[in-house]
Amino acid sequence: MVEPSLVLYGALYERALDLLEDTLRETGARYALLIDRKGFVLAHKEALWAPKPPPLDSLATLVAGNAAATQALAKLLGEARFQEVVHQGERMGLYVDEAGEHALLVLVFDEGAPLGKVKLYGKRAAEGLAGIAQEALAHPPKLTLDTEYREGVNALLGELFGN
Amino acid sequence: MSTINFANREINFKIVYYGPGLSGKTTNLKWVYSKIPEGRKGEMVSLATEDERTLFFDFLPLDLGEVKGFKTRFHLYTVPGQVFYNASRKLILRGVDGIVFVADSAPNRLRANAESMRNMRENLAEYGLRVEDLPVVLQVNKRDLPDALPVEMVQAVVDPEGRFPVFEAVATEGKGVFETLREVSRLVLARVGST
Numbered sequence: 116m117v118e119p120s121l122v123l124y125g126a127l128y129e130r131a132l133d134l135l136e137d138t139l140r141e142t143g144a145r146y147a148l149l150i151d152r153k154g155f156v157l158a159h160k161e162a163l164w165a166p167k168p169p170p171l172d173s174l175a176t177l178v179a180g181n182a183a184a185t186q187a188l189a190k191l192l193g194e195a196r197f198q199e200v201v202h203q204g205e206r207m208g209l210y211v212d213e214a215g216e217h218a219l220l221v222l223v224f225d226e227g228a229p230l231g232k233v234k235l236y237g238k239r240a241a242e243g244l245a246g247i248a249q250e251a252l253a254h255p256p257k258l259t260l261d262t263e264y265r266e267g268v269n270a271l272l273g274e275l276f277g278n
Numbered sequence: 279m280s281t282i283n284f285a286n287r288e289i290n291f292k293i294v295y296y297g298p299g300l301s302g303k304t305t306n307l308k309w310v311y312s313k314i315p316e317g318r319k320g321e322m323v324s325l326a327t328e329d330e331r332t333l334f335f336d337f338l339p340l341d342l343g344e345v346k347g348f349k350t351r352f353h354l355y356t357v358p359g360q361v362f363y364n365a366s367r368k369l370i371l372r373g374v375d376g377i378v379f380v381a382d383s384a385p386n387r388l389r390a391n392a393e394s395m396r397n398m399r400e401n402l403a404e405y406g407l408r409v410e411d412l413p414v415v416l417q418v419n420k421r422d423l424p425d426a427l428p429v430e431m432v433q434a435v436v437d438p439e440g441r442f443p444v445f446e447a448v449a450t451e452g453k454g455v456f457e458t459l460r461e462v463s464r465l466v467l468a469r470v471g472s473t
């Protein structure tokens with residue numbers, strides 16, 4: 116199966132952002148992200164009170180890698196998948212849940228956020244986001260990347276790497 | 279399949295460096311990282327063992343800049359080359375847009391090159407992909423070895439039909455590193471918009 120491209124924009128993107136924002140408020144978590152299974156960030160929100168997050172690309176890549184490994188583990192054990200995963204450190208914690216087949220919800224929280232709330236509202240948000248991801252897949256936008264785009268990127272590549 | 283994020287107006291591509299153990303995949307990424315100016319690159323993430331063998335992957339995001347209102351980004355990954363890490367190697371191929379196959383010029387690694395290519399075919403097949411369907415560039419690395427095999431010999435084992443563009447490299451000195459990346463990027467882009 117070729118991985119379908121998950122694309123979020125317009126109204127769906129706004130809905131995803133709203134959901135992430137609500138989830139931050141309900142759980143007291145610091146950061147909320149929707150990422151695809153390849154490790155690309157599709158949407159993210161930060162609580163206003165929270166300090167600057169770590170590099171989100173790194174976070175998303177590591178979470179996606181971890182989720183892929185966890186799913187492979189589940190398959191070894193005869194399960195299709197494990198559902199949610201919580202990593203809990205002394206102060207910081209990470210909640211990861213599937214938002215459908217192709218995306219993941221990630222919540223980063225500290226000791227100020229009760230784990231019960233993170234799990235309860237995290238689960239609900241993941242379900243909502245799964246619906247959004249499903250809709251995004253069902254109605255992929257028409258892409259108008261043309262030769263002009265290609266030439267533009269090629270010029271940038273030349274500038275960066277030399278020809 | 280590239281990931282397009284319309285909301286942030288971003289287009290993301292995933293490029294994976296494949297090849298046998300110790301062929302120089304991580305060295306390629308480290309060179310790129312060391313030469314790309316700040317602001318054009320993100321953090322490099324390496325999941326490696328204490329002796330710096332890649333355990334899961336290395337990751338390096340590159341920002342090319344904005345074209346027609348879209349930020350274009352390349353995510354570079356390496357896989358662990360050692361034979362017994364296949365489970366994690368397979369995971370990293372998920373959603374790949376283009377591949378750099380880093381082959382080793384050492385005579386005693388010729389067979390390892392061939393095995394790694396076969397392994398790549400098998401792993402891609404599990405995602406329903408054929409090597410022929412993807413942009414692949416062959417980098418014959420370690421050309422500075424005194425007993426380096428002729429490029430043609432390495433190519434004959436890895437790509438007997440001569441399908442992939444070939445670049446000679448000495449990744450430790452940066453030779454051929456950007457040329458390889460430039461070519462795979464070009465091939466990946468050539469597929470954008472043509473569908």
